[in-house]
Amino acid sequence: MSYNYSEITSYLLDWYDLNARILPWRDNPKPYYVWISEIMLQQTRVEAVKPYFDRFITNLPDIKALAMAEEDKLLKLWEGLGYYNRVRNLQTAAITIMNEYDGVLPPSYNELLKLKGIGPYTAGAIASIAYQIPVPAIDGNVYRVTKRIAGSFDDITKASVQKELEKDLLVIIPKDRPGDFNQALMELGATICIPNGKPLCEKCPVMHLCRGFRNGTMCSIPIKPEKKKRKLEDRTILVIEYQDKIAIRRRENKGLLAGLWELPSVDGKLNIIEGEEYSSKYIGNIKSLESLGEEKHIFSHIEWRMVGYRIRLNKIMEDNNLIWVTREEIEEKYTLPSAFEAYIKKI
DNA sequence: AATGCGGGGGT
DNA sequence: ACCCCAGCATT
Numbered sequence: 001m002s003y004n005y006s007e008i009t010s011y012l013l014d015w016y017d018l019n020a021r022i023l024p025w026r027d028n029p030k031p032y033y034v035w036i037s038e039i040m041l042q043q044t045r046v047e048a049v050k051p052y053f054d055r056f057i058t059n060l061p062d063i064k065a066l067a068m069a070e071e072d073k074l075l076k077l078w079e080g081l082g083y084y085n086r087v088r089n090l091q092t093a094a095i096t097i098m099n100e101y102d103g104v105l106p107p108s109y110n111e112l113l114k115l116k117g118i119g120p121y122t123a124g125a126i127a128s129i130a131y132q133i134p135v136p137a138i139d140g141n142v143y144r145v146t147k148r149i150a151g152s153f154d155d156i157t158k159a160s161v162q163k164e165l166e167k168d169l170l171v172i173i174p175k176d177r178p179g180d181f182n183q184a185l186m187e188l189g190a191t192i193c194i195p196n197g198k199p200l201c202e203k204c205p206v207m208h209l210c211r212g213f214r215n216g217t218m219c220s221i222p223i224k225p226e227k228k229k230r231k232l233e234d235r236t237i238l239v240i241e242y243q244d245k246i247a248i249r250r251r252e253n254k255g256l257l258a259g260l261w262e263l264p265s266v267d268g269k270l271n272i273i274e275g276e277e278y279s280s281k282y283i284g285n286i287k288s289l290e291s292l293g294e295e296k297h298i299f300s301h302i303e304w305r306m307v308g309y310r311i312r313l314n315k316i317m318e319d320n321n322l323i324w325v326t327r328e329e330i331e332e333k334y335t336l337p338s339a340f341e342a343y344i345k346k347i
Numbered sequence: 348a349a350t351g352c353g354g355g356g357g358t
Numbered sequence: 359a360c361c362c363c364a365g366c367a368t369t
């Protein structure tokens with residue numbers, strides 16, 4: 001059902017004026033900074049983004065620098081942040097902007113929406129925050145806050161519900177402060193009207209008109225369908241050393257961790273004998289082999305149960321897929337996802 | 348409409 | 359364990 005949110009606007013803005021967090025990308029909301037921060041913030045918490053944002057804009061201070069950056073440098077700036085296609089899309093969009101928009105992020109919701117990596121939320125956020133265009137920016141926070149206020153048990157993953165909320169917000173978004181309004185809704189969701197645990201309703205500026213609070217239903221809103229369970233995968237991770245170098249290889253260009261670097265790994269959990277057999281068959285002549293124990297790494301949809309071995313070689317076999325690098329080179333040049341961190345740290 | 352895509356922090 | 363996060367692209 002459609003809902004009239006018109007009463008929340010002034011309470012929300014007054015609260016935001018007093019309670020807005022100081023964030024790096026709020027210092028100077030130039031379109032480029034807003035864009036970078038919003039892409040980083042997709043499915044990623046503010047605290048995780050902070051250090052990445054500063055480093056990114058220092059290294060790539062404008063759209064042109066982003067468009068011309070080497071992919072390795074780009075990925076290195078994103079290493080550990082996850083969802084690595086975000087940064088590739090960022091560069092694709094930067095090139096489009098240089099070629100088709102005179103190097104300027106377009107001040108238009110619909111034009112922004114055409115750029116790689118920019119969907120309805122991000123287009124709304126950039127348009128409203130950087131260009132003061134009165135359009136909604138609906139993220140997970142906004143769904144939670146608005147549906148609790150409305151006391152609505154709508155399934156927020158349904159397109160019809162999303163469209164309706166867009167319309168409802170478009171009606172009340174203040175034309176003089178659209179960016180602040182959108183950020184205030186998100187800020188409220190991130191700090192007061194929080195998921196999990198208990199929302200801090202007594203601190204909420206719109207508690208008095210929140211139906212979820214009045215009904216005591218706020219904790220069971222919003223409604224979304226049950227998520228599927230993660231797939232479990234067993235893997236064997238090999239830390240292979242020859243003299244002062246470690247073997248790494250590049251992952252395939254599609255799928256999980258596409259195009260990133262990894263420690264050599266094998267499907268399934270090999271026991272120590274199998275690990276030795278595999279290594280002498282495919283990698284080289286073994287000087288020593290020791291177990292590095294078990295680890296696990298959780299992705300959004302997959303869980304790796306890993307066993308690791310440290311292998312030192314007397315002699316290496318030719319293998320075009322492996323390259324041999326020092327630890328320092330890994331840290332400087334090669335993007336190694338967090339999944340392998342535990343085993344690298346043991347060496 | 349459903350699925351794939353990272354990593355981390357809170358309960 | 360399970361939650362979800364300033365979502366988007368692809369199928």
